[in-house]
Amino acid sequence: MTKEAYKLLHYGVLALARAExxxxxxxxxxxxxxxxxxxxxxxxxxxxFMQTRFCRQWVSSLGSKKIxxxxxxxxxxxxxxxKNLKPHKLTASGQGSTEEAALESLNIKELxxxxxxxxxxxxxxxxxxxFFRETVDGCVHPFYNLHIPVTYRSSSDQxxxxxxxxxxxxAKAIIRGCLHARPKHQLLEIDFGNLEVRIAxxxxxxxxxxxxxxxxxxxxxxxMAKQIYFIxxxxxxxxxxxxxxxxxxxxxxxxxxxxxxxxxxxVEGLSKWIKLSTRTRWKDSDGIELxxxxxxxxHMRKNGISSNRNFLDHMRDIEDHFWKERFPVYNQWKERWxxxxxxxxxxxxxxxxxxxxxxxxxxxxxxxxxxxAFHCLLWSLIELDRIMVRDKWDxxxxxxxxxxxxxxxxxxxxxxxxxxxxxVTTIDLPNAWKWIIVPLEVDYEICKIDQSxxxxxxxxxxx
DNA sequence: GGAACTCGCCAC
DNA sequence: AAACGTGGCGAGTTCC
Numbered sequence: 001m002t003k004e005a006y007k008l009l010h011y012g013v014l015a016l017a018r019a020e021x022x023x024x025x026x027x028x029x030x031x032x033x034x035x036x037x038x039x040x041x042x043x044x045x046x047x048x049f050m051q052t053r054f055c056r057q058w059v060s061s062l063g064s065k066k067i068x069x070x071x072x073x074x075x076x077x078x079x080x081x082x083k084n085l086k087p088h089k090l091t092a093s094g095q096g097s098t099e100e101a102a103l104e105s106l107n108i109k110e111l112x113x114x115x116x117x118x119x120x121x122x123x124x125x126x127x128x129x130x131f132f133r134e135t136v137d138g139c140v141h142p143f144y145n146l147h148i149p150v151t152y153r154s155s156s157d158q159x160x161x162x163x164x165x166x167x168x169x170x171a172k173a174i175i176r177g178c179l180h181a182r183p184k185h186q187l188l189e190i191d192f193g194n195l196e197v198r199i200a201x202x203x204x205x206x207x208x209x210x211x212x213x214x215x216x217x218x219x220x221x222x223x224m225a226k227q228i229y230f231i232x233x234x235x236x237x238x239x240x241x242x243x244x245x246x247x248x249x250x251x252x253x254x255x256x257x258x259x260x261x262x263x264x265x266x267v268e269g270l271s272k273w274i275k276l277s278t279r280t281r282w283k284d285s286d287g288i289e290l291x292x293x294x295x296x297x298x299h300m301r302k303n304g305i306s307s308n309r310n311f312l313d314h315m316r317d318i319e320d321h322f323w324k325e326r327f328p329v330y331n332q333w334k335e336r337w338x339x340x341x342x343x344x345x346x347x348x349x350x351x352x353x354x355x356x357x358x359x360x361x362x363x364x365x366x367x368x369x370x371x372x373a374f375h376c377l378l379w380s381l382i383e384l385d386r387i388m389v390r391d392k393w394d395x396x397x398x399x400x401x402x403x404x405x406x407x408x409x410x411x412x413x414x415x416x417x418x419x420x421x422x423x424v425t426t427i428d429l430p431n432a433w434k435w436i437i438v439p440l441e442v443d444y445e446i447c448k449i450d451q452s453x454x455x456x457x458x459x460x461x462x463x
Numbered sequence: 464g465g466a467a468c469t470c471g472c473c474a475c
Numbered sequence: 476a477a478a479c480g481t482g483g484c485g486a487g488t489t490c491c
């Protein structure tokens with residue numbers, strides 16, 4: 001580790017400790033109310049489930065043993081041994097999986113109740129329970145660890161502030177609805193846009209990727225959606241179906257590929273979005289509608305993709321093109337980087353951290369990106385914390401989520417804070433670290449005064 | 464009765 | 476050649 005790397009950890013710990021001590025306000029009354037609602041729903045839905053024929057079968061299969069609808073081993077045994085259904089997937093230890101996708105693939109409607117109860121219990125017993133357990137004088141004080149992840153990023157615990165629900169609107173409203181700024185203050189969240197993609201580009205310097213990152217008119221995910229779905233023109237804003245196609249390309253192809261996944265797994269993910277039947281054919285009855293009310297299934301069939309086998313071949317070609325034609329320089333960097341590690345037994349990040357020991361190929365390619373990306377956030381946080389203390393802001397840094405910072409802002413200071421954030425993240429940081437050869441982008445989301453974190457909204461910077 | 468394990472699922 | 480990276484946490488279960 002270089003001295004620079006050591007300093008990052010040292011000053012990082014001090015800055016994060018200040019955020020930990022500051023804490024995040026929790027509306028415990030709201031949390032209690034939601035806990036009651038969840039408990040009521042859980043009890044009702046459990047009752048409904050217990051009365052189904054499916055559940056009565058399960059009970060009788062157990063003999064004298066008592067049913068526990070939360071027990072995955074029990075459910076697995078019933079589904080795959082008693083009923084002899086074919087597991088969609090096996091667990092690490094070789095048992096039939098009972099995860100969401102596996103249960104959905106069985107097409108048993110009673111299992112949807114079970115899945116919904118699972119979600120409600122997670123909200124109550126994981127997230128709300130953490131608030132009740134960890135709140136002190138109206139605040140939670142999440143810890144940020146710099147000594148745990150092998151990649152030299154951070155983790156958070158007691159409570160973990162880095163995995164609060166956000167994608168599911170219902171879960172988001174309950175959990176983030178509990179979290180507030182101090183009275184008469186407002187939450188501000190700033191986050192780097194596409195940070196890991198940009199940091200990866202600093203390592204491999206692929207010209208096509210550099211163009212995607214520098215030219216705001218080009219869009220990698222839209223381009224990939226067009227290629228995957230045989231669409232000439234894709235305007236994500238206009239048609240909901242098109243937006244979903246872009247999302248699916250991003251979340252089920254591009255990012256998994258960057259993490260080291262391969263096309264056969266991508267097919268699984270994409271099929272879910274566009275409802276490719278689990279058997280062999282595309283379904284017309286549901287799925288996404290394109291222009292002229294053409295279903296995605298029909299559209300794909302017109303382009304020669306009529307079965308899972310076709311789609312698999314198609315995605316293999318797409319993957320091949322992705323690495324060999326679209327990002328060949330990125331691909332060559334991966335190979336060089338991996339070879340160099342095999343020769344040396346270690347590699348160094350841009351930020352001065354050395355990773356050594358036994359690692360797999362994907363690890364060696366991912367760690368330097370994941371680590372250095374977080375260090376951009378940490379450097380910015382240290383600098384903003386320093387200014388905050390120096391200038392005696394009433395505004396406080398209260399949290400951090402890998403590529404974002406949460407502030408509890410005094411409204412009169414908002415404009416001033418935004419100006420500092422913008423300068424530190426997009427000017428001072430690239431100036432300090434010459435290896436950053438791409439522009440950095442930062443997005444800003446604010447909540448109105450006294451509103452919870454559930455209501456954050458993007459703002460355009462006018463500073 | 465607690466430690467260690469498996470499994471599932473939330474985030475980036 | 477190989478096949479999704481990093482975490483935390485809860486419930487159920489098994490082991491000692």
